[in-house]
Amino acid sequence: MRKPFIAGNWKMHKTVSQALELIEELLRLVAGEDEVRIAIAPPFTSLYPVAQRLKGSNVELSAQDCFWEDEGAYTGEISPLMLAEVGCTYCIVGHSERRHIFGEGNEEVLRKARALLEHGISPIVCVGETLPEREKGQAMETVKHQLHGSLKGITKEEMTRVVIAYEPVWAIGTGKTATPQQAQEMHAFIRDWLGQAFGGDIASSCSILYGGSVKPTNIQGLMAMEDIDGALVGGASLDAASFAQIIKGGKR
Ligand code: PEP
Numbered sequence: 001m002r003k004p005f006i007a008g009n010w011k012m013h014k015t016v017s018q019a020l021e022l023i024e025e026l027l028r029l030v031a032g033e034d035e036v037r038i039a040i041a042p043p044f045t046s047l048y049p050v051a052q053r054l055k056g057s058n059v060e061l062s063a064q065d066c067f068w069e070d071e072g073a074y075t076g077e078i079s080p081l082m083l084a085e086v087g088c089t090y091c092i093v094g095h096s097e098r099r100h101i102f103g104e105g106n107e108e109v110l111r112k113a114r115a116l117l118e119h120g121i122s123p124i125v126c127v128g129e130t131l132p133e134r135e136k137g138q139a140m141e142t143v144k145h146q147l148h149g150s151l152k153g154i155t156k157e158e159m160t161r162v163v164i165a166y167e168p169v170w171a172i173g174t175g176k177t178a179t180p181q182q183a184q185e186m187h188a189f190i191r192d193w194l195g196q197a198f199g200g201d202i203a204s205s206c207s208i209l210y211g212g213s214v215k216p217t218n219i220q221g222l223m224a225m226e227d228i229d230g231a232l233v234g235g236a237s238l239d240a241a242s243f244a245q246i247i248k249g250g251k252r
Helices: 016-030 044-054 080-086 096-101 106-118 131-135 139-151 180-198 200-205 219-223 240-249
Strands: 005-009 037-041 059-063 090-093 122-127 163-166 208-211 230-233
Touching: 005 090, 005 208, 005 240, 016 037, 016 044, 016 059, 016 240, 037 090, 044 059, 044 080, 080 106, 090 106, 106 122, 106 139, 122 139, 131 139, 139 180, 163 180, 180 200, 180 208, 180 219, 219 230, 219 240, 230 240
Parallel strands: 005 037, 005 230, 037 059, 059 090, 090 122, 122 163, 163 208, 208 230
Antiparallel strands: none
């Protein structure tokens, strides 16, 4: 049985003091909530102070991105080694904003995922089609290509620690959510692909999150779908009350 998983991606929001304020309220609202796995991904500057506050709580820490080397002359980058020491158990890779604004491709996503796994951090690998790709009937082809390129050579053991997030680009930050049926169709496709690539056991245990304008009002409809195991939440995770409602709505 896959435990529901709700992760909040804060993107480039919140100073350290704002992050600590938000986390304080969130911890109060979700205290004792153990039916849902919860993670938050604050900006790099807040990871350490937030990690101190999360110790012993039911909320885990995720980073939003990383570089694949441990250390070196890579100005501006942060390594999985650094993230592990801070206490990150997850790291988002291949978010559509990284892919589309910063030109990141599957090869980089794969290198990051591998480096994270080496340091005991679970990558949350994001995939998803653009609106033109969906309109041309190429959504599944696009996602298949991203899965193939971003997970090439990952072992079965490693795959037990990977989370997939399906985030249709046209639904991120736009207020347009995929219908539960549209999301389910793609999640089932992803699970089927995982089965072919890694075997049935991996496919049935892998958490596949949906992302794209998830709110307290639509989480239950999404979670009612067989292959939707949780959500990667952007905007609505910036408010403790709405994120806590999504977490509660994420229970099966
Ligand atoms: C995201 O950033 O991953 C996301 C899904 O954003 P939003 O919930 O704001 O659409």
